[in-house]
Amino acid sequence: MTQYDQFAPFYDHVVGPRDSIGKLLQRLVKRYNPRAKTLLELGCGSGSMLAILSRRYKSVGIDNSKGMLKIARKKAPKAKLLHGDITSLDLADRFDAIVCPFDTINHVTSFAKWRKVFETAHRHLNSGGVFIFDVNTEHKMEEYRTDPITADVENDVVSMVQIKRRRRFHYDVILKIFRRRAGSDFTLNEMVLPELVVPTPIILRELAKYFRKVTLVDPDRRRPSPYTEELFFVCRDPR
Secondary structure (H helix, E strand, C coil): CCHHHHHHHHHHHHHCCCHHHHHHHHHHHHHHCCCCCEEEEECCCCCHHHHHHCCCCEEEEEECCHHHHHHHHHHCCCCEEEECCCCCCCCCCCEEEEEECCCHHHHCCCHHHHHHHHHHHHHCEEEEEEEEEEEECHHHHHHHHHCCCEEEEECCEEEEEEEEEEECCEEEEEEEEEEEEECCEEEEEEEEEEEECCCHHHHHHHHCCCEEEEEEECCCCCCCCCCCCEEEEEEEEEC
8 A cells, every 4th residue: 555545535635625736737728739538647546627628528538546546436427447557657648738737747756867857748748739747846945844733623533644754855744643433532644755846947958959839827826926835837849
């Protein structure tokens, strides 16, 4: 069982609703490839995005956690779901849109493997297609790192999240999940999920090998700034 299999039953509780991101992805795909009919999600997790996107697009999702996929099958029954690695995926199909949201790529902990994700997207994209992914920025991780430990209580589950920096650009997301057994008795599940942050200029330089056009989007501001926390890359016109 992977850390993400262990995390799967609590994932939606910890991250909360993300419908706004699903709607943003729909808008971006519609804007940059209005004729899109097929879509691939890299790192689909518990299926929150596919539950939205599969209403409009013929969708496929891939994730390396069987526990996450089990939940996704219930949330997104219209989507085709595959167990696999987003750094080495090789399907026979190509897609009009490929998305990789929720800082999935930050959980790929070497930039050499980020390149593999970009290669995967490029290899599976139709001519005229669009590849959209987002990253947690260093500003966001530093903000979270200096914040007090956050806790969330819902029904019989208490989740606590703490960010620690191992060295610059390398962080650990420490999750402690307490689930009530009976009365005041709780069971504890603790996970450490590593994340890698990569400076935007380095990402753009690598993407230029695969795409002629890359647009940066900050969902919280009119344009990206040093205070951007979640940065979207909209990649199109594949080489």
